[in-house]
Amino acid sequence: MGTSLFDLAGQVAVVTGSSRGIGLAAARALAGQGATVVLNGRRPEAVLPVRDALRADGLAVDVACFDVNDVPAATAALDELQARHGRIDIFFANAGINHRAPLLEFEQPVFEQVLFTNLTAQWAIARHAARHMVARGHGRILFTGSVTALRGRRNVTAYTAAKGALHALVRQWSAELADRGVTVNALAPGYIRTELTQALQDDAEFDAWLRAATPAGRWGTPQDLAAAVVFISSREAGFMTGQVLTVDGGLTAAL
Secondary structure, three states: OOOOOOOOOOOEEEEOOOOOHHHHHHHHHHHHOOOEEEEEEOOHHHHHHHHHHHHHOOOOEEEEEOOOOOHHHHHHHHHHHHHHHOOOOEEEEOOOOOOOOOHHHOOHHHHHHHHHHHHHHHHHHHHHHHHHHHHHOOEEEEEEOOHHHOOOOOOOHHHHHHHHHHHHHHHHHHHHHHHHOEEEEEEEEOOEOOHHHHHHHOOHHHHHHHHHHOOOOOOEOHHHHHHHHHHHHOHHHOOOOOOEEEEOOOHHHOO
16 A cells, blocks of 8 residues: 555654644644654753653654854754754754834844844755755755734734745745755734744733634634645645645735
8 A cells, every 4th residue: 555645654744833832733743744843942851741742652763952153063864854853854944933023113133033043044944954854855854934914013023024034035046956856935923822923822812803804814823834735745735835825814915
């Protein structure tokens, strides 16, 4: 018999920012399809308990602790993972930060830091992963974008700029890497219940607006994105590249 649909057995996936939220849900889903998943976070005390919990569920997981803002450490970690596992098939650049402030009060150093973490570091680390993939002629690169790059929202000027640039980067990279066996795509999540959106979840006015503006009538969950991550990472998605897949309950489709 052939392999099951979206089977990832034998593949190695690296998911940045995977000790919680979207990254953790994606890591669990990828491992559930047979991939060996490398969890990432800045602090071992946050990542190691997650590793142990997933291993207790019978999933194949490894750990690489690094801060995506430290690009030399991150690229060295990828080299070490390549040497240890012999391959990197999937790289999900998910780690990121946000800062909320009105445009006219937004400080430039904060803008630059958000841009570096969410764009420049993603570019540098994912590019390094791409080098390993191109050498084997196969790979899947996935970025976490955002609906804020598709539909304007107050108080997130740096985050929106970074995510909009990532969406453009996906298209540009696909033009360079598709003929070398590497696909490049992004997810554009809607408003998802994670620690990054906790302040918005606690804001009764925003919560009411979101539920009314989203045809699905609710917040998204990290699990809502996990199946999309598996599909984009699979062999079956080999002809899908340069795309931004929106998973937002219909928010950006509604007037």
